[in-house]
Amino acid sequence: MTSRGPKVAAVVLAGGGGTRFGGLHNKVYLPLAGRRVVSWSLSAMSRVPAVGRIVLTVRPEDRELADEILDREVPDLAVEIIDGGDTRHASEYNALHHLAADVRSGAIDIVLIHDGARPLIAPSLICELIDVARDVGGAVPGLPVSDVTEVDSKAHIRERFKECALVRVQTPQAFDAQVLLSAYAAAAAEGFTGSDTSSCIERFTDSVVKHVRGDERNIKLTYPRDLFLAEQILAASGYSLK
Amino acid sequence: MYRAGLMCNECGDVEMHELRYVGRILARSTCLACGAAVKHDEADLRTAYLRDLESRLRTKPHRMLKRVARHPAKFISQLPSAIIHKPARLFEEAKPLVGGLAERARMSNRANQARGL
Numbered sequence: 577m578t579s580r581g582p583k584v585a586a587v588v589l590a591g592g593g594g595t596r597f598g599g600l601h602n603k604v605y606l607p608l609a610g611r612r613v614v615s616w617s618l619s620a621m622s623r624v625p626a627v628g629r630i631v632l633t634v635r636p637e638d639r640e641l642a643d644e645i646l647d648r649e650v651p652d653l654a655v656e657i658i659d660g661g662d663t664r665h666a667s668e669y670n671a672l673h674h675l676a677a678d679v680r681s682g683a684i685d686i687v688l689i690h691d692g693a694r695p696l697i698a699p700s701l702i703c704e705l706i707d708v709a710r711d712v713g714g715a716v717p718g719l720p721v722s723d724v725t726e727v728d729s730k731a732h733i734r735e736r737f738k739e740c741a742l743v744r745v746q747t748p749q750a751f752d753a754q755v756l757l758s759a760y761a762a763a764a765a766e767g768f769t770g771s772d773t774s775s776c777i778e779r780f781t782d783s784v785v786k787h788v789r790g791d792e793r794n795i796k797l798t799y800p801r802d803l804f805l806a807e808q809i810l811a812a813s814g815y816s817l818k
Numbered sequence: 819m820y821r822a823g824l825m826c827n828e829c830g831d832v833e834m835h836e837l838r839y840v841g842r843i844l845a846r847s848t849c850l851a852c853g854a855a856v857k858h859d860e861a862d863l864r865t866a867y868l869r870d871l872e873s874r875l876r877t878k879p880h881r882m883l884k885r886v887a888r889h890p891a892k893f894i895s896q897l898p899s900a901i902i903h904k905p906a907r908l909f910e911e912a913k914p915l916v917g918g919l920a921e922r923a924r925m926s927n928r929a930n931q932a933r934g935l
Contacts, residue, residue, distance in 0.1 A: 606837065607839060609842060610870075800835055804847075811866070
């Protein structure tokens with residue numbers, strides 16, 4: 577891709593997490609190896625040459641904190657901070673609305689949606705997702721799940737899924753920008769709220785979403801032990817994920 | 819010290835956790851609902867802290883230059899206070915490690931006394 581061609585927009589979601597505890601306790605603002613979690617996510621996006629715009633969705637009450645963190649930790653990044661919504665779907669919708677003019681004009685051809693609580697995303701995986709999304713329309717990273725069993729209402733084990741049948745989905749998820757925008761417009765018209773980005777695409781479009789093998793290191797910070805693990809992974813990579 | 823909503827293994831739900839850092843290294847996470855704690859191994863924490871402190875000292879001039887280039891007035895106005903308070907802040911962040919060493923020394927002395935050494 578040349579620098580004059582369409583660009584990729586990366587949307588990093590940092591608007592949730594504090595549902596019960598308020599925005600100040602959102603895990604994306606926790607320190608991790610000398611930076612806040614969200615700074616690692618944003619830095620990874622900025623290291624992909626195809627990414628031309630980076631949008632960060634935050635809770636309105638976190639805006640000042642986000643500004644301060646970005647200014648201190650990633651001052652060279654041009655990050656557009658916008659208000660998120662009450663749900664992940666609403667935050668994605670707000671981000672797409674923010675990008676809509678460039679999507680319609682064709683200046684942006686792919687949108688990446690990334691969870692800010694996954695700070696260890698490798699730029700090489702982002703590049704692969706962009707390439708696949710440009711080929712088929714959508715790309716979602718995931719890791720094969722081999723230890724899943726179906727259990728019926730009486731707790732009887734019924735069937736063991738084949739290893740290739742299920743994947744544990746990660747982010748970022750990459751989509752054709754125009755398809756994504758039209759899917760979210762249709763969802764808004766119907767009052768549909770998707771659990772993740774690809775669910776909206778599947779419901780409102782015929783676009784193909786292809787699975788790309790994810791990365792074991794691309795963990796979502798959920799349990800306290802994940803923070804310790806993330807710190808170790810970053811230390812092992814010299815605080816610079818390739 | 820920081821707080822964040824994280825999933826607790828014991829409670830099986832997202833609960834408020836208190837996170838204690840030694841410098842830039844996460845030392846301990848405690849669930850405020852049930853008290854379940856996850857800790858960094860103490861010996862490894864000391865090694866990690868010292869390695870990280872060395873890295874921080876090495877990169878400090880570069881980080882200061884970047885900061886002064888971005889916000890010169892703010893940097894200069896905050897510099898005297900930073901210089902005065904930095905030693906105390908360093909001591910404060912390393913205190914849990916010093917405390918841990920002192921506690922181990924006390925326990926070792928008690929064990930030696932019990933053995934009549």
